[in-house]
Each structure stands twice: as C-alpha cells, then as structure tokens.
Amino acid sequence: MSTVDVDMSPQPTAPAAALVEIRGVSKHFGEGEARVDALRDVAFRVRAGEVVGLLGPSGSGKSTLLNVIGCIVEPNEGYVALDGEVVYDHRWLRKDLRHLRLEKIGFIFQTHNLLPFLNCIDNVALVLHLARVPRSEARQRAVELLEYLQVGHRKNAMPAQLSGGEAQRVAIARALANRPRIILADEPTAALDSERAGIVMDLLHKLAVEQQAAIIAVTHDEKILGRLDRVVRLRDGKISL
Amino acid sequence: MNLAFRDIRHKLGRFILTCLGLSLLLGVVVTMAGIYRGQTADALALSRAIQADIWVVQGDTNGPFAEASRIPGDTREMVARMGGVTAAGSLTFQTVQVKQGSRRLRVQIIGFEPGRPGEPANLIAGRDIHRSHFEVIADRQAGVGLGEKLTMGRNVYTVVGLTEGNVTLSGDSVLYMTLLDAQQLQFDVTPAEGRREVSRGALRVNTNIVNAVVARVSAGFDVQEVAETVRRWKHLSVLTEAQQAEILTRTVIERASRQLGLFMSVLTLVSAVIIALIVYTLTMEKLKEIATLKLIGAPDRTIIGLIVQQALMMGVVGFGFGTTLVALAKDRFPRRIVMESGDLVGLFIVVVCVCILASAVGVRIAVRVDPAKALVG
Ligand SMILES: Nc1ncnc2c1ncn2[C@@H]1O[C@H](COP(=O)(O)OP(=O)(O)OP(=O)(O)O)[C@@H](O)[C@H]1O
Numbered sequence: 231m232s233t234v235d236v237d238m239s240p241q242p243t244a245p246a247a248a249l250v251e252i253r254g255v256s257k258h259f260g261e262g263e264a265r266v267d268a269l270r271d272v273a274f275r276v277r278a279g280e281v282v283g284l285l286g287p288s289g290s291g292k293s294t295l296l297n298v299i300g301c302i303v304e305p306n307e308g309y310v311a312l313d314g315e316v317v318y319d320h321r322w323l324r325k326d327l328r329h330l331r332l333e334k335i336g337f338i339f340q341t342h343n344l345l346p347f348l349n350c351i352d353n354v355a356l357v358l359h360l361a362r363v364p365r366s367e368a369r370q371r372a373v374e375l376l377e378y379l380q381v382g383h384r385k386n387a388m389p390a391q392l393s394g395g396e397a398q399r400v401a402i403a404r405a406l407a408n409r410p411r412i413i414l415a416d417e418p419t420a421a422l423d424s425e426r427a428g429i430v431m432d433l434l435h436k437l438a439v440e441q442q443a444a445i446i447a448v449t450h451d452e453k454i455l456g457r458l459d460r461v462v463r464l465r466d467g468k469i470s471l
Numbered sequence: 472m473n474l475a476f477r478d479i480r481h482k483l484g485r486f487i488l489t490c491l492g493l494s495l496l497l498g499v500v501v502t503m504a505g506i507y508r509g510q511t512a513d514a515l516a517l518s519r520a521i522q523a524d525i526w527v528v529q530g531d532t533n534g535p536f537a538e539a540s541r542i543p544g545d546t547r548e549m550v551a552r553m554g555g556v557t558a559a560g561s562l563t564f565q566t567v568q569v570k571q572g573s574r575r576l577r578v579q580i581i582g583f584e585p586g587r588p589g590e591p592a593n594l595i596a597g598r599d600i601h602r603s604h605f606e607v608i609a610d611r612q613a614g615v616g617l618g619e620k621l622t623m624g625r626n627v628y629t630v631v632g633l634t635e636g637n638v639t640l641s642g643d644s645v646l647y648m649t650l651l652d653a654q655q656l657q658f659d660v661t662p663a664e665g666r667r668e669v670s671r672g673a674l675r676v677n678t679n680i681v682n683a684v685v686a687r688v689s690a691g692f693d694v695q696e697v698a699e700t701v702r703r704w705k706h707l708s709v710l711t712e713a714q715q716a717e718i719l720t721r722t723v724i725e726r727a728s729r730q731l732g733l734f735m736s737v738l739t740l741v742s743a744v745i746i747a748l749i750v751y752t753l754t755m756e757k758l759k760e761i762a763t764l765k766l767i768g769a770p771d772r773t774i775i776g777l778i779v780q781q782a783l784m785m786g787v788v789g790f791g792f793g794t795t796l797v798a799l800a801k802d803r804f805p806r807r808i809v810m811e812s813g814d815l816v817g818l819f820i821v822v823v824c825v826c827i828l829a830s831a832v833g834v835r836i837a838v839r840v841d842p843a844k845a846l847v848g
C-alpha cells in the first residue's frame with residue numbers, strides 16, 4: 231500500500247466518541263401474514279477509527295441495518311445518532327437526508343455502481359461538485375484519491391473499461407471524496423478475489439485510522455474476519471453474541 | 472459538470488438518431504407553417520403585383536379572386552374619365568388547362584391591356600408583349616421556357632417573357648396575354664352550344680366582357696372618395712387595395728388555416744407523445760444511476776435537471792435539424808414555403824414547452840426512485 235499523503239489528517243475528536251450510535255431500532259416490512267421483521271430492537275455503537283464487520287446469514291437484516299444507518303430506510307422505532315447528531319428519534323429529525331448523506335456518509339456498494347457516462351475522475355469529482363467544491367479543486371482531489379487507491383493510471387477510463395477490482399477502488403475513492411466520517415460498505419469484497427479483497431480491507435482499515443472514520447462493512451466472507459476490529463453478528467434481525 | 476450532456480455524449484449515436492427522427496417530425500410542422508405563410512403570400516402576390524389603388528368589379532361581389540365578376544368592357548373608359556384616376560386597365564381572369572407535350576398544365580390566364588395598369592410585374596427574363604396577338608408571358612413556376620409554343624383554344628401562343636412570384640391562391644401559375652387574346656380564348660372555350668347560337672346569328676352575344684377594372688388614383692386624391700363615386704353606379708362594386716388584400720387573406724385563412732392548423736396541432740401532439748416516450752425510456756434505463764445519485768447525496772434539482780435538460784436538448788436539436796432541413800429543401804417543394812422568423816420563434820417556444828411537459832413523465836418516476844435500489848446488485 232502506498233503512503234502518499236492525500237490530506238487525510240485526522241480531524242480532532244474525543245478518542246472514544248461514538249460516530250454511529252443506534253438504540254432500540256426495529257424495522258419490519260409488510261403487514262399481517264406478509265410481515266417480515268428485518269430488525270428487532272437492535273442497539274450498537276461504532277467509534278471513530280473502528281472497522282466493524284456485520285455478519286449473519288442471508289436475510290438476517292444486515293443490509294437493512296446498513297440502510298437505516300445510511301438514512302435510506304426509515305425504521306419503525308428507535309434512535310439513531312450520527313457523528314453526535316440525533317437524526318432519528320421515532321421520526322426523522324432532519325429533512326434533508328440526502329444532504330446529510332453527502333456531508334457525513336460514504337457508501338461502498340457490492341457492485342461498483344459508478345455512473346457509466348462519467349469517466350473515473352468525474353465519478354469521484356461529482357460528489358465534490360455536489361458539495362460545491364470548485365471544479366479544479368475537485369478534479370485535483372479526485373486524481374489524488376485515485377492515485378492513493380492505485381488506480382491513478384485509469385483516471386480517464388470509462389467504468390465499462392475497468393476490471394472489477396479497479397472499478398471497486400474507484401467506487402471507494404468516490405465514497406471517500408467528501409471525507410465522510412462514516413463509511414458504509416455492503417459486501418465491498420464480494421466481487422473481488424481474495425487477494426484484492428485483502429487489499430480493500432487493508433485500505434478500509436487504514437482509512438479508519440488515518441481519517442478517524444467509523445467503517446461498517448457487511449460481509450459473508452470469513453477470510454477477511456482477521457482484518458476487522460470487531461464483529462457484530464445478526465440473526466433473524468437480532469444481534470446475537 | 473453537466474450530467475445530461477455527459478450522458479448524451481456517452482450514447483451519442485442513439486441521441487443523434489433520435490434527434491433525426493424528431494427533426495423530420497418537427498420539420499413537417501415547420502413546413503406546415505411555411506405553407507400557410509406561402510399561401511397567404513401567394514394570395515397577396517398577384518394583387519400586389521398589379522399595383523392598383525382600386526378594383527372595380529361586378530356589383531355586390533368580392534371579385535375577381537374570391538368570386539366571379541363580370542362587367543362590361545367599356546367600364547374602363549368610364550373609370551378612366553373620373554377625377555383623380557390617373558390610369559385604368561381592364562383585366563380578365565380565367566383558368567385554363569394547357570397541353571404541354573404529355574403534361575397538362577393548369578394556369579391562370581390574365582388578359583391585360585398593354586400600357587395600362589395590370590401589366591405583368593416582376594419580369595425576370597425575355598421581354599414585354601409587343602404584338603397584340605399570340606404572345607404570352609408565363610410565370611417561372613409553370614415550367615415553360617422562353618420561345619416555347621403553347622396551344623390554347625384554336626391558337627398557338629409563344630412564350631416571350633418569364634415572371635417570378637405570380638401565382639394564384641390555389642398555386643396555379645399566371646400566364647399573361649393581351650386582353651383581346653384572352654377574350655377570344657374565353658369565347659373559344661365557352662360551351663359549343665353558345666358558339667352555335669352566335670354563328671346562327673340568332674343572338675348577338677357581347678364578347679366585350681371583362682372581369683375587373685383596376686385603376687391608380689393620383690396622390691392628391693382620397694382613394695375612399697374615388698371609390699365612393701364609383702359605387703354610385705349600382706351595377707359596380709369597388710374594392711380598395713386594402714380591402715382586396717383583406718378578402719384574399721381571409722379566404723386563405725378560412726380555407727387553409729383550419730386544415731393546416733389541425734395537422735400542426737396533431738403533429739405537435741405526436742411529437743409531444745414521442746418526446747415523452749423517449750424521456751420515459753431514458754429514465755427507465757437510468758433508474759439505477761438515479762438511485763446512485765440520490766444515495767451519494769444529489770438533490771432532486773440535479774436529477775430533474777438531468778431529465779429536463781435531455782428532453783430540451785432533444786427538442787432543440789430536433790427543431791434545429793428540422794428547420795435546417797426545411798430551409799435547404801424548401802425551394803424544391805411544389806408549393807411556396809415562407810419561413811417567417813416570428814413563426815419559427817413561436818414554434819420554438821412551443822417545442823420548448825412540449826419538452827418540459829413531456830419530461831414530467833420521467834421526472835415523476837425519477838423523484839420516486841428509492842435510493843436503496845442502488846444498493847442491490
Ligand atoms: N424493501 C423490502 N421489502 C420487503 N421486505 C424486505 C425489504 N428489504 C428487505 N426485506 C426483508 O427483510 C429481511 C432482511 O433483509 P436484508 O436485505 O437486510 O438481509 P441481508 O442480511 O442483507 O441478506 P443478504 O445477506 O442476502 O444480503 C429479508 O427477509 C428481506 O426479505
């Protein structure tokens with residue numbers, strides 16, 4: 231892993247501050263016969279600098295939990311605080327959830343989800359553009375990030391021309407562009423071979439430390455367990471210890 | 472960074488094809504507007520070219536273009552003798568089919584008196600009529616050449632001159648000949664029965680009939696006053712130049728604008744539906760990208776902008792292509808097409824509105840896209 235400095239200096243925070251804190255979160259889909267309880271009274275916290283793995287069998291509610299933290303799915307009850315701000319307390323407390331995501335959260339998807347009509351630089355710079363960072367500054371930061379993730383040589387390529395591993399790294403660069411304090415990854419290594427998966431996990435680890443970010447990664451992959459600080463296991467929508 | 476533009480550039484070939492298709496459709500709309508203006512211009516061209524201040528026609532008629540009008544041939548002398556009238560000329564109008572090789576050409580014959588008002592205007596080739604018989608001047612649109620011989624009635628006429636822009640309301644080219652020739656021709660082609668009567672000497676039919684007398688009024692006199700004087704002769708009616716233009720335009724508008732207006736609105740509606748369908752397809756195939764945009768924090772403004780801008784680009788490029796196509800092809804078109812900048816601006820505004828309305832379909836879908844869609848593989 232290169233050690234290029236891309237201004238990821240840690241922002242001053244109290245060492246034990248919880249960047250993500252959820253309590254009593256429940257979520258069900260459908261009603262009556264069709265009711266599925268995806269989350270039942272879930273509580274946990276993630277501190278800055280931590281990489282937490284979310285494990286559990288299929289259908290156990292991992293993605294739903296991640297989506298609740300990412301303010302994409304509205305829970306039925308509970309409390310969610312991100313970076314010290316209470317965003318959900320039986321209802322959303324903020325209206326501009328998208329802006330909240332833009333400010334605080336970076337998403338890494340299972341498949342890369344790059345916009346097919348933008349080249350790599352612009353895929354990364356778009357996030358900065360949305361945050362009103364001036365154009366040249368945005369491009370410069372995008373290039374730095376791509377180089378940091380060792381895909382600098384592909385910066386002008388279109389997503390369709392990238393290999394799976396390259397695309398995933400560009401997507402990670404995009405997730406990091408706005409220096410979010412919270413990074414949510416849903417099976418970030420599923421599309422990668424174990425060597426590449428290891429590189430991505432190392433990278434997430436490094437980010438957590440260098441940026442004092444909280445990283446929550448959903449995974450099925452037992453091989454990467456060793457690279458996680460902590461593991462939270464879900465079963466039938468409940469945290470199992 | 473303009474997402475709409477980037478997305479289009481990414482699938483440029485398809486965008487261009489779509490625009491080409493749309494341009495044909497919008498081109499037809501532009502053509503319709505052009506035909507309408509062309510008909511109005513054609514209708515007025517003839518009466519303008521004659522440059523008369525007043526038209527004397529049969530009593531209680533709006534002749535000679537809108538209605539049949541027959542007045543005695545000596546009317547011209549009476550009109551010419553009136554105070555304020557500087558010149559007057561008799562005119563006949565008649566539609567005739569001319570055999571030209573295997574082709575049958577429909578022309579409007581105007582009989583005029585050389586040296587008097589009503590002479591051919593806009594001569595572009597050849598010369599004026601010098602002999603009192605068997606010479607004609609044709610409009611370029613008729614497609615006849617200088618020196619060509621045309622058979623009409625019992626006589627053969629030689630084309631000695633060509634004019635430009637002299638066509639009738641219904642698009643027929645004008646053929647000028649002397650009043651005497653025209654009256655003879657009128658007599659030749661009247662039903663055989665009438666001619667038989669005449670040859671028997673039973674009835675003396677007055678062949679000295681004209682359809683209108685046009686006159687110019689001297690600058691010092693009021694056209695309205697002169698017209699009033701003529702109106703006192705009960706069997707005659709008078710139209711000023713302005714009234715004549717009014718009648719002609721109204722005739723065209725009544726006849727053409729309903730049809731063309733209907734076609735134009737149907738085609739505009741069809742364009743709207745097509746644009747809406749394209750926008751719908753474009754949106755449906757971008758659902759995942761839209762979800763991703765929402766997930767990374769793009770506001771609705773960005774997403775709506777993407778859709779509306781693409782619809783607008785399609786409409787504007789299509790309209791531009793279409794207008795250019797019409798501009799390039801209009802001279803080959805069988806009818807006159809007049810493109811007025813006011814019409815083009817109006818149509819452009821309509822196209823822009825149609826695009827914005829049509830993108831509503833896509834916008835509705837896009838704002839409802841669930842950002843969580845981006846997360847599933
Ligand atoms: N939008 C939805 N509508 C209805 N049911 C849903 C919806 N999203 C999730 N569920 C249900 O909630 C439960 C938890 O789903 P979730 O996607 O969180 O599981 P997961 O742990 O991520 O599974 P996997 O490992 O297969 O991705 C499942 O039973 C699923 O069917």
Ligand SMILES: [Mg+2]
Pocket residue numbers: 292293294
């Ligand atoms: Mg899942």
